[in-house]
Amino acid sequence: MEDEDQMIGIMGGTFDPIHNGHLVTAECARHQYDLDKVVFVPSGNPPHKTDKKITSAEDRYSMALLATMSNPHFRVSRIEIDRQGLSYTIDTVRAFKEMYPGAKIYFITGADAILEIFTWKAPDVLLEEVEFIAASRPGYCLSQLGKEIYDEYRDSINLLEIPGLAISSTNIRTRVKHGRPIKYQLPEEVEAYIRKHNLYVYKKEE
Numbered sequence: 001m002e003d004e005d006q007m008i009g010i011m012g013g014t015f016d017p018i019h020n021g022h023l024v025t026a027e028c029a030r031h032q033y034d035l036d037k038v039v040f041v042p043s044g045n046p047p048h049k050t051d052k053k054i055t056s057a058e059d060r061y062s063m064a065l066l067a068t069m070s071n072p073h074f075r076v077s078r079i080e081i082d083r084q085g086l087s088y089t090i091d092t093v094r095a096f097k098e099m100y101p102g103a104k105i106y107f108i109t110g111a112d113a114i115l116e117i118f119t120w121k122a123p124d125v126l127l128e129e130v131e132f133i134a135a136s137r138p139g140y141c142l143s144q145l146g147k148e149i150y151d152e153y154r155d156s157i158n159l160l161e162i163p164g165l166a167i168s169s170t171n172i173r174t175r176v177k178h179g180r181p182i183k184y185q186l187p188e189e190v191e192a193y194i195r196k197h198n199l200y201v202y203k204k205e206e
């Protein structure tokens with residue numbers, strides 16, 4: 001298949017760690033929009049999390065690779081990890097458009113992320129440049145996007161209802177820290193990686 005025929009979804013995230021909520025969101029978007037592939041893009045330096053301690057980009061990238069390996073439509077990109085500075089979505093979208101000229105590109109988010117879109121870099125330009133697929137997420141109401149905004153960007157924001165999974169990376173990190181199970185919230189390979197590399201456990205200096 002030529003690049004210009006392709007339908008590509010970009011699933012951006014911190015993925016600290018990647019979990020089944022991310023995977024279900026990506027797979028539902030892939031199916032609903034007939035995407036040829038979904039490229040997971042772990043954020044190198046998340047612009048909204050500069051005050052937070054984040055697991056190394058290489059660990060988050062490795063976990064994304066492990067989580068996606070069984071799905072023939074899923075890929076993982078190092079583009080934001082290898083780029084210097086803060087990881088702005090506008091830069092990533094433009095880079096994908098250059099890599100795949102003519103392809104139809106969507107940026108996939110959960111409801112919480114799309115509700116924050118106007119705090120991102122150059123949101124108006126971004127909404128002009130790429131279509132979003134905004135998936136439902138337990139605890140967040142997509143209608144909060146506001147009718148005016150939704151009306152103005154009707155062509156740029158596609159809402160997608162998916163089976164709700166009340167899973168978050170924050171909750172997984174907390175559960176590991178307190179010795180609670182995380183099984184079935186994320187792929188077994190990712191849990192094995194977390195255990196092997198001692199991620200999210202309590203460290204004295206914290």
Ligand SMILES: Nc1ncnc2c1ncn2[C@@H]1O[C@H](COP(=O)(O)OP(=O)(O)OP(=O)(O)O)[C@@H](O)[C@H]1O
Nearest residue numbers: 013014015021109110111113137165167168169170
């Ligand atoms: N359970 C979920 N259902 C739907 N979308 C989700 C879910 N979890 C995350 N997402 C979406 O996946 C993208 C990446 O999310 P992110 O890596 O920040 O995960 P998170 O679980 O929200 O992490 P954290 O708890 O650390 O903020 C965002 O667009 C987010 O809205």
Ligand SMILES: O=C(O)c1ccc[n+]([C@@H]2O[C@H](COP(=O)([O-])O)[C@@H](O)[C@H]2O)c1
Nearest residue numbers: 012013014043047048088089090120121
């Ligand atoms: O471009 C921005 O200014 C921007 C600000 C906040 C978040 N994003 C992107 O939104 C996606 C989800 O972010 P997060 O923080 O929920 O992991 C991820 O790809 C981030 O790079 C992008």
